[in-house]
Amino acid sequence: MKASKKLILVSAATIMLTVPVLANNHLSNPVAAASQDNTQTTKLTFYINHNAYVYNHQGKRTKSKIKKGKLLKVTILKPKAITNPNQSRYFFNNVLAGKYFSLPTVSIKKTDFVNIGKNKYIKPGNIGRISPGKYQYADLSTKEIKVITKKTAPVTNQIGMPIAAPIKKGTKLTVDQNYYHNVDGADDYLSSLEYYRIKGTDKWVNLPDIKKSTRIMPNNFALAASTEDNYVIAGNSTYLYNIDGEIVDKSYLLIPDVNVGVDRALYIWNKQTKQADLYYHLTANKKLVWVPALDGTGKTGTTITSNGSYAHQTKDTANTFVKASDVTSQNPVALKVDNTPSEAQADASQATASDYGELQALVDRAGQIKKSTLYRLTEKAQQERYDLAVDNAQKLLTNKSTSIAAVKQASWQIKYDQSKLDGQKVWVKNMNKLTKAEKSWVVSLANCDIHGDLQKEYAGFYKGKIAVVTYNKKTFKSELVRYLKLSDYATDK
Secondary structure, three states, rough: OOOOOOOOOOOOOOOOOOOOOOOOOOOOOOOHHOOOOOEEEEEEEEEEOOOOEEOOOOOOOEEEEEEOOOOEEEEEEOOOEOOOOHHHEEEEOOOOOOEEEEEEEEEEEEEEEEHHHHEEEHHHEEEEEEEEOOOEEEEOOOOOOOOOOEEOEEEEEOOEHHHHHHHOOOOEEEEEEEEEOOOOOOOOOOHEEEEEEOOOOOEEEHHHHEEEEEOOOOOOOOOOOOOOOOOOEOOOOOEEEEEOOOOOOOEEEEOOOOEEEEEEEEEEOOOOEEEEEEEEEOOOOOOEEEEOOOOOOOHHHHHHHHOEEEEEEEEEEOOOEEHHHHHEEOOOOOOOOOOOOOHHHHHHEEEEEEHHHHHHHHHHHHHHHHOOOHHOOOOOOHHHHHHHHHHHHHHHHOOOHHHHHHHHHHHHHHHHHHHHOOOOEEEEOOOOOOHHHHHHHHHHHHHHOOOOOEEEEEEEEOEEEEEEEEEOOOOOOOOOEEEOOOHHEOOOO
């Protein structure tokens, strides 16, 4: 069960960090860092997340030590703005504005340091947060690290639900991914929980439970700019298109500068212009805010109200695309383009019976998928995305008068959304004596297992059993209380 996805809008009034670009932010001469004039420096605050030894300009450790948790005010070289964090081994981002900056370091005897004052240096790995609203990631070259559990460590999925027996204190592990789960609706890392994945598994351990020597860049480090794995920023004239390269509705545009989640890059052939253009597919089942266009001209100037806000409506953006030339991509997680312009031209032809084979097989298997634990215990939003993909495919199979591209896209969408199904039972210590937290997880999974025309009126434990009361949206009646089997939602194995 993954964390719920949501669209985050960043307004033009968002506070942004402005910095000039320096020609070189990674200095080989430590003395140069200390001798910069004030026009080339800026004041920041470092949050020290490990006890940090202080070194001199020769790289020798001094007797000084900065304690974990200290807020250290420093004057350093102004950071260099970067568009892709992979340009820098150490970087931080402004979580409000979605901007990235290279952390200035100096190299002393092939070891990286950050200058914190006259003849004072610390290692970058000892720095956690940098000033309010900014976060730092160290050593992007690190793909996996060795860690040791410093206490009995619960084994969870990436949002903290226990899925296996805890790991004993002192156990050595190799972890290969880092993930931030934002809690209580938080939109920044400062209120998030950090999990590390045990290499090659779907099992995770929480940061406070392990000792580590360095960081791994989080999978979702762009969390504050968008909770999507990939996103683009709408331009001033961004229409939505269908799989045949046609504008869905000329009456509407996306709000400029809004971050839009995308999950596929694809060339689409336009029969009118006789050319293939690159498009991004919007994350399925999303509701985005649109700005009414001016007579379909692509201008939004007259749609701004007297108080400066945009006139808008909410529209369903399932099965739609944005043209790559209309948007800006600032997400370093690049999408691989799935086809070529010539393939796009060929796929613009009408589909024949042989083109529907894979799609039919995927639809036929959907009934079996929906009975599985993988589907039943996945969060409702992802179930709905999968259901929507199957429903769209069924319409194409009934119509059978569409392009090859549309059939291929429908097959891709089902497979993509099926791959996101991740339902699992919660691990409990004793099936006969659940803790309060374990009961809470069981109830949340039971909520996921209410489908079709039914919606939850009540779910909880009654006299030691899982009880649910549902409401039928078709008959407008409440169903009788049902008691569920605990073993369908929990395991102690």
